[in-house]
Amino acid sequence: MANIEIDAPGTSHLLIGNESIARGTLEAGIGFAAAYPGTPSSEILGSLAQVAKKMGIYVEWSINEMVAMEAAAGASFAGIRALVAMKQNGVNVVSDFLANLVMTGIGTGGLVLVSCDDPSAISSSNEQDTRPIAQWLDIPLVEPGDFQEAKDMTKWLFDLAEELGTLCMLRSVTRIAHARGNVSLGELLKKQHKAHFDQVHDLKNVMPTTFMPVPSSLRHYFLHIKIDKAREMFESSQFNRYIGPDKADLLIVTSGSCWLYSQDAVKALKLSDRVGILKLGTLWPMPENFVGKHLSKSEKILFVEEIDPFLERNIMEIVANLPPSSPRPNFYGKRSGHINAYGELNPDMVIKAISIILGLTYEPRDVEYSKKAETFAKGNVPERSMTFCAGCPHRATFWAIKNALKLDGRDGFVTGDIGCYSMALGPAGFFQVRTMHCMGAGAGVANGLGKLAQFGFDQPVLAVVGDSTFYHATIPALINGIYNQSNFILVILDNSATAMTGFQPHPGTGMTAMGKPTKVINMEALCRSLGAYVEVCDPFDLKGTTSTLLNMMSEGGGAKVAIMRRECELVRAKKEKPPYRVYVDAEKCIGEACGCDRLCTRVFLCPGLTWDKEAGKSKVDEVICSGCGVCVSVCPQGAIIREAA
Amino acid sequence: MTKKQLAKDPLNLIITGVGGQGNVMISLIIGNTFVRDGYFVTVGETYGASQRGGPVMSHMRISREKQYSPFIPDGCADIILGMEPVETLRMLGRYGNPNVITIINPRPIYSIDVTGGHAEYPDLDKLIETVKELSSQTWIINATEEAQKMGSHMFANAILIGALVGAGVLPLDKRSVESVLRETFPKEIEANLAAFNKGIKFVRS
Numbered sequence: 001m002a003n004i005e006i007d008a009p010g011t012s013h014l015l016i017g018n019e020s021i022a023r024g025t026l027e028a029g030i031g032f033a034a035a036y037p038g039t040p041s042s043e044i045l046g047s048l049a050q051v052a053k054k055m056g057i058y059v060e061w062s063i064n065e066m067v068a069m070e071a072a073a074g075a076s077f078a079g080i081r082a083l084v085a086m087k088q089n090g091v092n093v094v095s096d097f098l099a100n101l102v103m104t105g106i107g108t109g110g111l112v113l114v115s116c117d118d119p120s121a122i123s124s125s126n127e128q129d130t131r132p133i134a135q136w137l138d139i140p141l142v143e144p145g146d147f148q149e150a151k152d153m154t155k156w157l158f159d160l161a162e163e164l165g166t167l168c169m170l171r172s173v174t175r176i177a178h179a180r181g182n183v184s185l186g187e188l189l190k191k192q193h194k195a196h197f198d199q200v201h202d203l204k205n206v207m208p209t210t211f212m213p214v215p216s217s218l219r220h221y222f223l224h225i226k227i228d229k230a231r232e233m234f235e236s237s238q239f240n241r242y243i244g245p246d247k248a249d250l251l252i253v254t255s256g257s258c259w260l261y262s263q264d265a266v267k268a269l270k271l272s273d274r275v276g277i278l279k280l281g282t283l284w285p286m287p288e289n290f291v292g293k294h295l296s297k298s299e300k301i302l303f304v305e306e307i308d309p310f311l312e313r314n315i316m317e318i319v320a321n322l323p324p325s326s327p328r329p330n331f332y333g334k335r336s337g338h339i340n341a342y343g344e345l346n347p348d349m350v351i352k353a354i355s356i357i358l359g360l361t362y363e364p365r366d367v368e369y370s371k372k373a374e375t376f377a378k379g380n381v382p383e384r385s386m387t388f389c390a391g392c393p394h395r396a397t398f399w400a401i402k403n404a405l406k407l408d409g410r411d412g413f414v415t416g417d418i419g420c421y422s423m424a425l426g427p428a429g430f431f432q433v434r435t436m437h438c439m440g441a442g443a444g445v446a447n448g449l450g451k452l453a454q455f456g457f458d459q460p461v462l463a464v465v466g467d468s469t470f471y472h473a474t475i476p477a478l479i480n481g482i483y484n485q486s487n488f489i490l491v492i493l494d495n496s497a498t499a500m501t502g503f504q505p506h507p508g509t510g511m512t513a514m515g516k517p518t519k520v521i522n523m524e525a526l527c528r529s530l531g532a533y534v535e536v537c538d539p540f541d542l543k544g545t546t547s548t549l550l551n552m553m554s555e556g557g558g559a560k561v562a563i564m565r566r567e568c569e570l571v572r573a574k575k576e577k578p579p580y581r582v583y584v585d586a587e588k589c590i591g592e593a594c595g596c597d598r599l600c601t602r603v604f605l606c607p608g609l610t611w612d613k614e615a616g617k618s619k620v621d622e623v624i625c626s627g628c629g630v631c632v633s634v635c636p637q638g639a640i641i642r643e644a645a
Numbered sequence: 646m647t648k649k650q651l652a653k654d655p656l657n658l659i660i661t662g663v664g665g666q667g668n669v670m671i672s673l674i675i676g677n678t679f680v681r682d683g684y685f686v687t688v689g690e691t692y693g694a695s696q697r698g699g700p701v702m703s704h705m706r707i708s709r710e711k712q713y714s715p716f717i718p719d720g721c722a723d724i725i726l727g728m729e730p731v732e733t734l735r736m737l738g739r740y741g742n743p744n745v746i747t748i749i750n751p752r753p754i755y756s757i758d759v760t761g762g763h764a765e766y767p768d769l770d771k772l773i774e775t776v777k778e779l780s781s782q783t784w785i786i787n788a789t790e791e792a793q794k795m796g797s798h799m800f801a802n803a804i805l806i807g808a809l810v811g812a813g814v815l816p817l818d819k820r821s822v823e824s825v826l827r828e829t830f831p832k833e834i835e836a837n838l839a840a841f842n843k844g845i846k847f848v849r850s
Contacts, residue, residue, distance in 0.1 A: 182712060377739070623789060
């Protein structure tokens with residue numbers, strides 16, 4: 001990650017959107033930041049954690065988004081500027097608290113929530129737009145259109161939150177959060193933070209300070225006044241702007257990364273004198289007058305935005321409220337089908353939409369070349385499915401699970417949730433996982449399945465969760481299972497890191513975000529204290545793990561816990577050399593003649609193992625192999641050899 | 646910070662390979678060098694879940710005028726740096742054009758689809774011929790093989806950066822790239838600089 005604390009105002013740096021946001025908080029003089037990791041948001045807190053000590057701020061990875069949000073609100077109540085960052089799913093988790101927080105208002109320290117949405121769900125279970133959440137909760141919402149704005153908006157948002165006395169939200173998307181661009185730095189604001197919860201807020205009337213959402217209707221009324229004030233301020237915001245001719249054949253209305261796509265598209269079509277772009281940075285409440293003024297620029301309006309038709313619906317509402325004599329433009333967007341109502345956009349999709357509306361043709365490359373290139377690529381580019389890394393403990397765990405379920409023979413199955421181990425829905429984990437929803441959902445679903453014996457249900461159920469997910473969202477489900485005597489095995493895949501999002505520490509690792517050693521919340525001790533039967537396995541011991549799981553399944557009732565403990569291979573590899581040198585003994589490997597149906601390369605599917613077609617034998621790819629040596633016990637011929645490296 | 650002339654504005658560079666090969670590192674080094682030289686640079690990367698063996702690509706847009714989007718439009722790549730053969734062809738199929746310049750590391754990484762028998766990896770010689778046919782200019786750099794000779798396949802990235810700089814297709818000064826390399830790899834800098842210079846030599850010999 002880049003150094004976001006450089007004290008060099010005016011210099012330009014190549015930052016990802018997340019680093020730019022983190023820099024913005026330092027220029028705003030925050031004192032407190034909390035988050036739970038989630039792609040594509042994780043680098044915001046990650047980069048702040050690296051400089052926290054130097055900058056005199058406090059930064060934590062919280063156990064989940066809810067606690068992060070509440071903790072940040074606590075800081076705000078005591079007068080400290082606070083940031084909380086999460087991916088779109090996190091906003092669902094905190095929505096209950098938010099619905100109350102908007103009623104109570106924030107403290108004297110500005111409070112800002114950053115949500116990084118993931119259109120196309122590139123690194124997510126689901127695709128979801130958080131802009132409508134801001135609207136239904138009455139939270140002022142902004143969206144940066146490039147990397148510079150990510151910083152500048154963040155900085156400004158703390159002032160806004162304090163002026164309005166309410167939480168403000170910044171929505172980013174993957175192509176801002178994880179893309180890199182130029183950011184010109186501003187001054188760092190180094191503050192002497194003094195935190196104090198003022199018990200009395202009105203010295204004349206001696207009223208105690210309270211943050212409570214009641215009386216609700218009255219609070220709601222005051223909230224609307226804040227929103228009206230925000231709307232007024234947004235009318236003249238520098239983050240809203242128009243580029244293009246005074247009268248345009250087409251007006252694009254857009255925000256966020258789609259602002260960049262729209263500019264690319266207009267340039268590619270050489271239409272800058274015919275097509276205008278209205279870029280909104282302040283999205284909710286919508287600056288109605290500013291928008292209304294620009295809508296008259298064209299009779300045709302195209303909405304370019306990702307996921308939900310947020311701008312489209314709200315601007316249609318503005319048009320519906322214009323005086324009856326106002327012209328009614330033609331609208332193009334998700335409703336008309338010119339822009340997809342799902343998935344992320346790109347410049348080509350915008351080019352296509354503009355071309356259809358204006359009746360243009362666009363050929364970016366020679367037609368003959370195009371045909372040739374597409375044909376060649378189509379016939380010669382094999383699929384590249386995602387899989388567990390070479391040496392990943394999860395592959396070994398799911399191998400053991402698969403064999404244990406088979407040996408048990410009662411049609412048992414696995415429920416799961418989010419993490420690297422979600423890949424066990426596919427070939428990487430031998431298609432073992434059957435359900436996947438939000439964090440911790442596998443354990444919750446297993447709670448229900450485990451109570452169906454009276455209806456004839458007799459299948460063993462294993463619920464898999466990652467170690468970080470265990471702390472985040474699984475403990476209540478486990479307690480429920482023990483309390484209500486549900487019959488399932490919670491399998492905790494403990495690789496000692498929040499691996500999928502970048503190896504952040506969690507309560508089981510004994511390390512804080514700021515690198516300080518801390519108490520380890522020992523998961524087996526915790527589970528045992530709840531009364532659960534607990535086994536700890538090393539998944540690399542395929543035989544032992546399989547037999548432990550088999551025994552646990554056959555021993556009948558109650559919620560039990562099996563912990564699969566083995567460090568994430570990517571973490572291990574950073575610290576030490578591979579334990580083994582692994583190779584295939586070409587004499588012993590008899591290939592297709594073996595009768596194992598190429599167990600190693602067709603079923604086990606570690607990317608470190610390849611198939612030498614000419615020789616008709618398996619082979620280790622020394623560039624990929626991590627030297628874990630697990631495949632040695634998969635080969636029935638003993639043809640895979642490991643030697644201490 | 647004298648800005649040299651760009652052959653085209655924006656200049657569109659794609660770096661492609663397989664998750665874990667080091668795409669992001671290469672795009673960071675090239676991107677940082679350009680920003681220091683006063684250019685606008687946008688880099689769009691596919692990562693996150695694609696750390697786990699999936700195809701990865703970095704789209705880099707270099708401009709003297711403005712910030713471009715992190716996506717190169719279809720058919721509009723100027724240079725493709727391919728760290729893996731079929732991934733190079735995948736990019737040419739979508740982003741190539743008669744003027745595209747390609748640098749390719751011909752070392753295959755087989756996907757689990759290929760290993761598992763659900764997909765076919767094309768004949769390597771034919772694949773390279775196709776890449777040549779679809780490019781105006783092609784450099785074949787045995788980066789993995791040469792890096793292994795130096796003691797670790799990890800040096801392949803510095804060799805490829807060297808090839809990219811040595812090929813003269815980017816207005817980059819060797820010394821400014823070296824200084825970014827020094828900051829990025831402080832630990833193994835000598836080996837990485839040697840690899841970088843090797844890459845330059847390969848394209849110039």
